[in-house]
Amino acid sequence: MLELRDVQVAFDGFRALDGVNLTVPEGELRFLIGPNGAGKTTLIDVVTGLTRPAAGSVRFAGQDLVGRKEHQIVRLGVGRTFQTSVVFEELTVVENLDLAASFREPLWALTRRRKGVSEAVAESLARTGLEALAERPAGVLSHGQRQWLEIGMLLAQRPRLLLLDEPVAGMSKDERERTGELLTAIAADHTVVVVEHDMDFLRRHASTVTVLHEGRVLVEGSVDEVSVDPRVQEVYLGRRADDTVGERS
């Protein structure tokens, strides 16, 4: 379980997070939305140790995360994707997965590794549906396949909590659908937090949505509850929430 209490982050006096309270129970697929600058990426940065909050607590699976280094938080089972790609184009799909998986292994395990793919890598390939592309260089993947590879690279690290920043941005309709199914499948045995703006996507795949605005949690509820909430509509410039939310990125 992930729990943020009264988390505050300030950049030169500007309050990017202004007292965020958020609880994500184990095994939930939680969507995080909010206008540009609402603090969504900052929230992920705080959980993953990239940004240290000025105040508040961040707990995951009984551990306090504040003050820990990024790699320590990864080892506690928290993984994230970035808005920018971390894939090595010259390496094959399986090599990228292998490299990601090795991040959590001690050095002796790397030197003693047998030939062939590890269980974690094989599982990631199967889950993301990339088996047929395993030996292709990552550079030849389509945009959608590349995003799945990044999710696979996270899975290969065997996290318990995954934080995904706009995983369907730039994807085709079919790719979005497959990603929604993938996220739902992953949430069967992980806790997943997804930053996403696309309202159609949320309607199809989200159960609970948290709306951030100006560094605070504005509303939390089902997609239907959230999209008709007057506070959410007002935040999205008084237009129909589903129009505006869909446009922003």
Ligand SMILES: Nc1ncnc2c1ncn2[C@@H]1O[C@H](COP(=O)(O)OP(=O)(O)OP(=O)(O)O)[C@@H](O)[C@H]1O
């Ligand atoms: N390192 C930083 N230094 C200064 N200001 C920052 C920094 N990181 C974020 N901010 C500011 O904090 C606010 C929240 O940013 P954040 O990226 O978390 O928003 P967001 O909700 O993810 O927005 P977007 O949808 O545009 O990605 C923004 O006003 C941003 O300009």
